[in-house]
Amino acid sequence: MGQTLPKAGLRPYLPADTPMLAAIFVAAIQELTGDDYSEAQQEAWAAAAEDEEQFGKKLASELTLIATLQNSPVGFASLKGPDHIDMLYVHPSVVGQGVGAMLCDALEKLAGARGTENLTVEASDNALDFFKKRGYVAKQRNTVTVHGEWLANTTMQKALANAAPGASS
Numbered sequence: 001m002g003q004t005l006p007k008a009g010l011r012p013y014l015p016a017d018t019p020m021l022a023a024i025f026v027a028a029i030q031e032l033t034g035d036d037y038s039e040a041q042q043e044a045w046a047a048a049a050e051d052e053e054q055f056g057k058k059l060a061s062e063l064t065l066i067a068t069l070q071n072s073p074v075g076f077a078s079l080k081g082p083d084h085i086d087m088l089y090v091h092p093s094v095v096g097q098g099v100g101a102m103l104c105d106a107l108e109k110l111a112g113a114r115g116t117e118n119l120t121v122e123a124s125d126n127a128l129d130f131f132k133k134r135g136y137v138a139k140q141r142n143t144v145t146v147h148g149e150w151l152a153n154t155t156m157q158k159a160l161a162n163a164a165p166g167a168s169s
């Protein structure tokens with residue numbers, strides 16, 4: 001069962017975090033998704049962080065939050081636009097300890113406070129149960145091409161109970 005990390009913190013992304021977040025992204029894909037994706041698919045997925053400048057631009061263009069443990073980044077999540085979770089990655093060394101839930105909670109609260117009524121995510125197969133547990137419902141199965149490889153994911157949606165009244169998503 002997930003336990004709360006004693007010194008876990010949350011802060012916004014800064015450009016200087018890019019190399020660390022690229023390393024977390026690659027490690028999470030390589031070590032946590034092997035049951036559902038082939039090595040070739042994992043490599044294609046992880047290749048998104050090869051060009052650090054591009055990766056940094058993507059992180060900066062979204063609302064990116066970083067989870068820290070003793071001030072070191074251990075995971076990150078990003079909200080694209082008002083209603084879409086784009087990235088959620090936790091370092092394998094701290095997986096299963098509540099970091100993913102903490103990041104997801106924060107994005108849900110931020111989106112809800114901005115009036116978003118429904119949050120969506122294209123969940124990777126290994127993260128399906130994580131999102132299901134949080135009340136996300138599968139809407140549509142997708143297949144996307146990433147660096148020449150076909151990867152399956154599932155569009156999931158959650159109605160945010162605390163959406164600001166009167167605001168539209």
Ligand SMILES: CC(C)(COP(=O)(O)OP(=O)(O)OC[C@H]1O[C@@H](n2cnc3c(N)ncnc32)[C@H](O)[C@@H]1OP(=O)(O)O)[C@@H](O)C(=O)NCCC(=O)NCCS
Nearest residue numbers: 001002028089090095096097098099100101123124127129
């Ligand atoms: C999915 C991911 C972010 C989860 O992070 P995490 O820090 O391990 O998650 P938490 O510890 O906060 O888990 C919260 C709950 O979900 C459960 N959970 C987490 N990952 C799970 C999984 N793969 N399958 C089933 N349940 C899972 C936990 O057991 C916990 O349940 P509990 O509240 O009953 O204890 C992490 O495994 C990861 O980075 N995966 C690889 C990258 C990825 O696929 N990201 C998603 C892209 S959409």
